[in-house]
Amino acid sequence: MGRERIRDRQNDDGQSGGGRAAVYALFAIVVLASAMGNLSQTAVNAMLGDIMGEFGLDVDLGQWLTTSYMLVLGVTVPVATFLSRRFSVRQHVLIAMTFFLVGAVADLCAPNFGVLLVGRVLQAASAGMLMPLMQTIAMTRFPCGRQATAMGIAGIAMGFAPNIGPTIGGAMSFSFGWRSFFVLLAATMAMLAVAAVLAIRPSDAPDRDARLDVRSLSLSTLGFGGLLLAFSEASSFSVTSPFVWAPLALGALFLALFVRRQKRVSEPLVSMEIFTSRQYRAGFIAQNLLNASFMGVTLVVPLYVEGLCGGSALDAGVVLLPGTVAAFLLNPLAGVLTDRVGVRPVALVSGAFLATGAVLMSFLDADTPLLVTTLFQAVRAVGVSGLVGPLTSWSLARLPGPVVADGSSFCIAVRQACASLGTSAMVLAIAAVGASSAGVADPALAYQAAFGFSAVMALATLAFIAVKVR
Template sequence: MNKSENIQANRTEDGGLPPRQRHMVLGIMMAGTTAACISQSMMIAALPTIMQEFLVGAGLAQLITTAYIFTLGLFSAMSAYLVSKLDARRLFFIAMVGFIVGCCASLFATNYPVLLASRLVQAIGAGILLPLIQVVALSVYPKSQYGKAMGIVGIIIGFAPAIGPAISGFIVDAWGWRAVFVALGTVSAAVTLLAIPFLPNVMRKPATHQHFDTPSAVLFSFGAICLLAATACIEQSGWGVVAAASITLGAVLLFAFARRQLRIPNPLLKVSCFANRQFTVGLVLVLLGNLSFMAASIMVPLFVQDVQGASAAVSGLAILPGAVLLGFLNPITGRLLDSHGPWPLLVAGCALLLGGTLAFVACDAETPLWVVTVLYGVRICGVACLQMPMTAYASKQLSGDDVAQGTAIITSIRQISSALLSSVLIGIMALASSGDLGIDAHGFGVAFSILAALTIVGFVFGAVFLPKRRKASGRR
């Protein structure tokens, strides 16, 4: 009996693995996934430098972050199929190698288009790793501990992107933005080599009957790309015929994609999961938490650098305490979901997000840096109540093979929507500002006013549909 067979034989009656084995598996995979997660935001602190070196504006430069997240979301949609075809160990190594190749290409980029393309190669590997580690976590923990499982995974999914600007700020100031990819590639290669003798396969033997539906992939990808193109047009030249046509075409393609998923036996994404109302409610709240986190993690460093005139390192330090706080809170809020259900987390999360967001609207160039740091931390507390707990809540509504499908849906839509909406918010921030390349306090306040309004809408939606009683949190 090999190591993987031993792993399966040791599963407990409730479907989980003994603590020692689950910690080993998650520890190895989390180490590898950290680089992919942190890469989402490590270029944020380098944006002003890249804008000057390649002579691009904020709306175009931020694509190396938002397009990365967008591509990550596209490939996350393919993860359910990949999990059904390949074991977790093999899929992990394929994704890690793809990410390393992207880092090498980014390191030697000679112009902005090449840099952007290289970032998308990295995102392909990350798009496999993020849903994979969530599926593995839900596989090694029993259903009664899904909140705990997502809380642990949330340490890297939330914490790693949050510390990215702080780490890259020091690297950029000391050695330049290219050194960021040296660090990412070196760490990823070391983890990959060390995982070869130690990482077992914890997933049951994948089904071999499922086939990849190419028309679905084409409809989904081009539909999402049309929406991204529309946001880019709006950022560069405002609302126009091209933007309207792109949105219309994207909506038509995605509608056709959804209809096809309901009619074929092996859908790329099982959209019928949305028939489960509580899964849909949980997903909406995940989107609110992720957008609130991702948009602020991009806009606040830009505010500190462009409005307050601080360095890249200082802008990273401004949000570093919030990053540490998020890593500390994710396991706690996950356990709170298991013990108290989703309702208290909804109330606390939206209240903290709204308070911190409205306070940011009043910030200007004279606002002390410690105030910016505190307000960012307040918002992070709200994010911690929504992002990973609601991921666990939505996943808990599903069972069997639908868990992998649900994870793919959550990860894909979370990343794509956050990329699109963050791009829109940054575009609005830039358009509302008077600077040609940078931003000002007025544009910053406008963007955060929109975030505040979205928080109110999200709370009302959750208050209407989310069950108030603890016993309902596990209902299917």
């Protein structure tokens, strides 16, 4: 019954409530709020040294500021489906914004590491609530023929914001101190909250009687949390370490139990009806391959530039800059092209760019000019930017309206795990090959192995698109 009310609410909102202007205003607010969450996720990487210095932290403890964000975001995402049933869109948005604003203020005023960590957790929870909502709005409130365009615009929050995060965070930390970044976040989110109050009209909740299945939430948290923790720890410990295999095994077990329970309860946290769509299944796999391929590159490129080529952090930022620009410009363009010519040609061309750039990067060595490295990275980034929005919109396009939020939430959660897996695999490749070839072979082999993993995933993405995306 609740799912039917969601369909009615989506249809009503798409036809009334201020028409297109109201939808555009809502979408703009949610995209910008989601961008703040993704910006915060990566910006702290560039500020970590200053934060650790102020609080006297070692690297292992300091890294929890980034690890916790990834973990909480991943386990919060499935809750967005419950929020979309239990609360109106206006309430959903304001709840998420409140979490973020409180977290940003806590980090701004943090007297110790504990308060700072709590603030990060609240911001991550907000991001997990908003990203599925953003995609659901794009797919259910925009008319057919405009959904890929909307998803391309949403790609700015998913691609541009996290890419530009380290640049903004590093610049603000260097110029004004690391707390200045949280001033920016708090001020921006406060303005967006005011805009939300003024622009988003009150409406009835789709299902006020909806209840949160605590058992499903617990299984989801333990499942996704275990996988994310295992993949995160794999970059610091051996694969045979209990810190890796124990959370991996338990995470897989709890995730299997979660999926099983969703098929048996009348009001699942995430409806497994999403996998009855062949198109969703294909898009789900393609997106996971894509995330395994590209997310770790933003970590490995600075290691390569600074560790092997003797460059500076500024040099590493310049190498990554084209990817940032590409994400801002090409995400919307790819969406427009998808609406006009269909997903297959856009995905094939973008997949070819991704694979070409990734393969070329697997041949980089210490003597490769940074200009060449920048060019290869730019080619790869063009491919990523051309795939994120089109694959997301295509995968969700055939789902019934009431389960679009479920499809979006589950895919985002799994994508987080695949991105973490890809990043850990690349870091492990650097460590393993570097250790085995120390003093014997070209030290570039370690980075070539890491970029080689990305290339394999990129080629797999292109091959899968060629066979399944039509």
